[in-house]
Amino acid sequence: MDAQLTAALGIFTEFLDSLPQPVAIVDNDGNYVYYNEESARQDDYLAAHALGNPLLQVYPKMNQHSSTLLQAAYQGKRYHNQYQLYYNASGKPVHQVHTTLPLQGGHGEIIGAIEIARDLSVINHLHEQFVDLQQRLQAQQAQTDDGIITCEPAMQKLVQQAQRLANTDVQVLIYGETGTGKELFARLLHTHSERAGKPYLVLNCAAMPEQLFESALFGTVKGAFTGAEDRAGLLESAHGGTLFLDELNSMPLAVQGKLLRALQEQTFRRVGSSKECQVDVRIIAATNESPQQMLERQRIRPDLLYRLNVGYLTIPPLRERKRDIPLLAQAFLERNGKLTGNRVKRISNAVLDRLQRHSWPGNVRMLENIILRSLIFCENGEELDFVLLEDDEQASDEKAAARLPPPAAEAPLPATPAEGGGTLDEQLAAYERSLLLYYLKRYPNLSEAARQCGLPRATLQYKMKKYGIRLTQQVVGG
Incomplete structure (x- = not known):
């Protein structure tokens, strides 16, 4: 093997070993001097059996003209993103795209060739x-x-x-x-x-x-x-x-x-x-x-x-056919109601008005996804009276931070953290849950409770699910 190729392998072998795709190198005599484990896995062939042996011995069905590695090593040909289908040692078809280039010494002479492949099988x-x-x-x-x-x-x-x-x-x-x-x-x-x-x-x-x-x-x-x-x-x-x-x-x-x-x-x-x-x-x-x-x-x-x-x-686009939105939304409600097991039969006028005012950058596909998402988080009932649009949660968090009034005496903010009360996130979550229970007990109407919290109704229902609060808990106050 050429001394320059030996020196290069000494420098780059660790790097080549780290690559996730098959890599093989032959010298100018067509013998394998590098053959990584990914090549061995793809070809179902032991790397140790390939190294030092002629390529045509490892792949007896190939010849000098059909092998891109040999064409690069013998003729200096270059192949970029070349598609190839061949059969490995087990007879399994391998679909790959590879780049094959000649390796040149200090004076421009060809000392071998390298091939890097990507498996498309x-x-x-x-x-x-x-x-x-x-x-x-x-x-x-x-x-x-x-x-x-x-x-x-x-x-x-x-x-x-x-x-x-x-x-x-x-x-x-x-x-x-x-x-x-x-x-x-x-x-x-x-x-x-x-x-x-x-x-x-x-x-x-x-x-x-x-x-x-x-x-x-x-x-x-x-x-x-x-x-x-x-x-x-x-x-x-x-x-x-x-x-x-x-x-x-x-x-x-x-x-x-x-x-x-x-x-x-x-x-x-x-x-x-x-x-x-x-x-x-x-x-x-x-x-x-x-x-x-x-x-x-x-x-x-x-x-x-x-x-x-x-x-x-x-x-x-859907924004130019607003009159279709109620028809489409109802159709998606019926279709996805079967998928989610939700028995909601219709959509409220308030929700339809909000849907018709939305810009719908994702068009009809986006509308269907929004209806499905809303069905997942709504309670079973006759009417879908809220809708979860894409920015609801972020917007509601910002509004809540700005508008949430101090709670009444039933849900005071602790002056100091409780002993063994858990992490900051855990204590904040526990306090948020107690606030929600307070508002839900004081305002049994879900829409009014959401208004008093400064939250969209959809976000309130999402948080109720998050903290395991059910409608029965609203009556007894948790």
């Missing part, structure tokens, strides 16, 4: 399970209703536009802020079309690792790269049906170019194949950025945008 397995689950549930999904709840004329007009688009076979781009319900419209476009009985698959582009995009969309063929298998991609799996690309603005531009070709030619090639495959699939895409924003930020190819923008829907 778990992500790839989850993706395959996700695709399989979508395919098995597609029949059930097709039978569900659209789920779009609205009384706003603008939204009703938008639903009508979507239904007209569904009767065509054009590609559709849906724009709306996060949480506005873009997937509901995508499903409507599918279920009201002639493709309704065929697959409806979804790909969230923001959740897909960049290195898996191409194989996920187009599939792979055996031999495309080391250990590659024959596997259909989403385009092929959705043949005859619809593929919904959520958050299209997160798809790499290079993959967008290949998707555009597939849409134009209605053909594609699996990764590693020269064979053209016919495909009949409708693409519906969604984005939380406007077309102009995507173009300015270079998040979409202009030619792909023009191809998808034949059908275009803009979903308004």
Whole structure:
């Protein structure tokens, strides 16, 4: 082994051992001189059996041309974020992304190569399970209703536009802020079309690792790269049906170019194949950025945008459809009441007024989460008469500190801490509990007690749960 490489290993071995990802180094003869425990775990191979041995002896199915480490050590080639699939010593497929670089001596000569990898096997397995689950549930999904709840004329007009688009076979781009319900419209476009009985698959582009995009969309063929298998991609799996690309603005531009070709030619090639495959699939895409924003930020190819923008829907944010809030809130109350076991039947006018005055940055999804959160903390009854918005607890703490009046004689503040009374936090908590019991005994009406405490009713109920105070305790005073 080269003396310079030996010296470098002496300096950096401790650092390399601390890295959580697989790292391997070969000398310029192709022999392993470093092979960490994470590499051994991933490859199911003893590190001691690899060190000092030729790479091609450790991996007999590889050759000088298929091994990126040997290509770097012999030819000086560099690989950045290279996707690779191979089989380890136990025959288990390993999906990884690696960077492989030649190591150079003091005079620029190549003395070896280093490879640092990141294991994608778990992500790839989850993706395959996700695709399989979508395919098995597609029949059930097709039978569900659209789920779009609205009384706003603008939204009703938008639903009508979507239904007209569904009767065509054009590609559709849906724009709306996060949480506005873009997937509901995508499903409507599918279920009201002639493709309704065929697959409806979804790909969230923001959740897909960049290195898996191409194989996920187009599939792979055996031999495309080391250990590659024959596997259909989403385009092929959705043949005859619809593929919904959520958050299209997160798809790499290079993959967008290949998707555009597939849409134009209605053909594609699996990764590693020269064979053209016919495909009949409708693409519906969604984005939380406007077309102009995507173009300015270079998040979409202009030619792909023009191809998808034949059908275009803009979903308004919830703050622009205030009349829908009571309908949506009641629907979420009924849906989540079953989930929480709470038998509340309706929402008070005061709560509805507060909901309609809120700005809703998270839109419909945020509204549903707020209703669920409020149901968890409210008592069973006929009416939901409080709501927990995101800043309630912080705001109530500040208001309480500024407005809470001194308690009456029934709940005096101790002049000195009690002996053995616990930590400061424990004594403060005990005192807060006694204050709450005092107010609840003096003001049996929960709303009035909350007002006298200087707290929103929702926060008072939260603190009652925190300290184990029940309504029966209000009568007897704890």
